[in-house]
Amino acid sequence: MGENERERIQNDKATVRLPMLLGITLAAGMLIGATFFGGGKSLNNIGRGYSKFKEVLQLIENNYVDTVNTDELVDYSISKMLEKLDPHTTYLNPQDAVAARTQLEGGFDGIGVEFNIYKDTVYVVTPIAGGPSETAGLMSGDKIIRVDDTEMTGSKLDNALVFQKLRGRKGSEVKLVVMRKGEKKPLTFTVLRDRIPTFSVDAAYMIDDKTGYIKVNRFSETTYDEFRKALASLKQKGMGQLVLDLRNNPGGYMDRATSLADEFISGDKLLVYTDGKDDRYDRQTKARISGQFEEGPLVVLVDEGSASASEIVAGALQDHDRALIVGRRSFGKGLVQMPVMLTDGSELRLTISRYYTPSGRSIQKPYTLGKGNEDYEKELEARGKHGEYYIADSIRNDPKYKFRTSGGRTVFGAGGITPDIFVPRDTLFMTKYLIQLYNKNIVREMAMEYANENGKQLEKEGFTAYRKNFTVSDAMMKRLTDDATSQGVKFNEAEYNRSKKYIQTQLKAYIAQYVWKRGHRDGLNNEFFAIMADADETYRKALTLFDQARMLEKGQYTTRTSKQ
Incomplete structure (x- = not known):
């Protein structure tokens, strides 16, 4: 699929590991010039190690038979050293550090x-x-x-x-x-x-006269301000119940996540707490404001791409029985990183503590200290192999990590947030032919051409009429497949038929995006997501669950409902 200059955070291993700056609420003085040495013995050990490393590096520089780039050797050695630690302690060279920070800047x-x-x-x-x-x-x-x-x-x-x-x-x-x-x-x-x-709230619109929808793609510098504005706008339009979509949200700043959760949670209830080896980094964050939506049915969507800050929000809402969590088990990142800028512009993101949901859950999924990241990074793939994306009973919750919500419901830790209502992944439409269309940007390009040719007329008719009446014709689909063939994408009739309805929905959505998004100065892409909802099983399921969300809010529930 196409990219844009406002780089979207995708759920690959780089973005699961790198941009999750959950330590941002720490005092700035801890980021510059902070000492991490606990005592004299530790300092002596570090001094001896530093001297040895410097000695080896000087020997290579002065005596090695070939010319080598010692800066690259230093970067490599630091990265290999950190592999002996947890999967989220990371070193970024100056270029990567700038790129990763940009993803969370405003x-x-x-x-x-x-x-x-x-x-x-x-x-x-x-x-x-x-x-x-x-x-x-x-x-x-x-x-x-x-x-x-x-x-x-x-x-x-x-x-x-x-x-x-x-x-x-x-x-x-x-x-x-x-x-x-x-x-x-x-x-x-x-x-x-x-x-x-850049914007982190992708969509904020009314589904009907009482139901709102907000999608947050990450927790960046501006997320809370964007979210608060979106929530206020929907309330003015009569919203009485809300779908909050945190799917494929890889996380970001911890304080933005807790501020967002505070909009839904009343009183001074605990939202999250951190605990580490050094007491300086231990803190509790509680609700402190009178939020805009502390009452009313709330459904939160999560999946395996929802990580760190997203899990803080979902965990707090689930533990206080404030929201019905719907979808699939979240990623499972409960380690807090402190970003430390080094003298040359590179950055160390050092794990300093674990965060815990109000019930005491660490949602961090298991890893083996010092064994590298390969198995850890393949954990999502392993979920697919044992059927977790399709069968609720395949979710592997460890009974040793059983906790209770405020209202007495059973929840589990040590492996992400398990949804209250499970919705399987819909992959029937996903074919190799569709992936090849994505790789060549064929769907987006055709949508752009159609929008350029017909945009003025579509704008005149209005989005409501477009959504109701516009159909991607067989002639348009023929043009698309012919274009794909001319670019080396071999036509596969069986795969095309499996993907056809989804392609039509996405083409219609992209046309809407190119016609109407340019009018949104706040970055919202409402028209695209409103149309894609027609092909979104989790979204459609969520709209049937507000009665259960209302019962949950009032404490009228008996057991967890994850097997539904």
């Missing part, structure tokens, strides 16, 4: 476009509303063929190169050469880079 410096790479060419999907590219005159469908002196076409083109060339210091200039449909000669634009806001 914005970045760049030109402000969403783009696709299609047929080895960079296509502008849409200039971000109010951004420098829109001001300079770039349009949807433009092909960026050169950035300054760098050609932006060919097989070596990838997202990393595009990010590298388009992003840069605020106030700096970048020259773009583009080809535009209908123009015979290339056009040249000089774009002045600016701060481009």
Whole structure:
């Protein structure tokens, strides 16, 4: 699937391990110049180890037979050393540290476009509303063929190169050469880079006259402010019950997560606490504000991509019997990392404590200290092999880690948050043919072309009419499959028939996104998610569960309901 300049956090191993900055609530002084040595004996041991490492490095530099890059050796040795610790203590070189921090910042410096790479060419999907590219005159469908002196076409083109060339210091200039449909000669634009806001609330809309839906994709600097604004907007529209979607949310800042949970939990109830070897890092976080939605049925969606800060929110709401948790067992990351900036701009993310839900659960899934990360990173794959994604009874909760919610329900720790209502993964539509369409960006590109050709008419008719009446025709599907064939994606009729309905839904959703999202200055992508909901089994199941959520809120329940 296509990428955009506002880089989405995906649930691969890098984003499960790297961006989960749960230690951000620690005092700033602990991040710079803090001493981690417990006493004289420990200091002496570290001193001897440092001297030995320095001695070996000097011998290699001065006497080794070939020329070597000692900086790379240092980075490698640090990374290998950390493999003896837990799976989430991580070292990032300066470049990776900047990239990872950007994912959780409230914005970045760049030109402000969403783009696709299609047929080895960079296509502008849409200039971000109010951004420098829109001001300079770039349009949807433009092909960026050169950035300054760098050609932006060919097989070596990838997202990393595009990010590298388009992003840069605020106030700096970048020259773009583009080809535009209908123009015979290339056009040249000089774009002045600016701060481009990023958003973590993907969608916030009313499903019907009383039901709201909010999707949060990560817990970044601006998440709580975005969420509070979205929640207030839906309440003004009459919302009395809410679906909070935390699926595939890999986490982020701990204090943003607890602030979000506080909007739902009354009084001064405990939200989360941390416990580590050093008492300086132990703290309790309690509810402290009068939240906007402390009463009313609440359903929270989670899956195996929901991690760390997402699990703090889900765990607090489940432990206080405030929300019905729906979906599949969450990732299981309960270790807190403190980010420490090193002198050269690199970063150590050091695990300093474990966090616990109000009932006392550590949701951290098992790992073997010092055994590397391979088995740990394959744990999600192992869940699939023993059927957990499809059968509720396959969830492996350890009876040794049994806890009770405020109302006496049984919940489990040491392995993520187990949902109250299990919904199996729907994979029938997922075929190799569909994946190849994603890899070539064919669905998104066709949606962009259709939106550019018909967008004004669709806008005039309005989204409500579009959602109700628009159908992706067989002619459109024929055009899509012909395009795929021309790009080397061999047509497979059986797989196409399995994926066809999903492709049609997604194509319709992307067309809606390209027509209407440009009008949302707050980054919301409501139209896309509202249409994709038609193909979302977990979402549809959630809408049938508000009676149970209401009973849970009132304490009128007897047992857990995870086998439903």
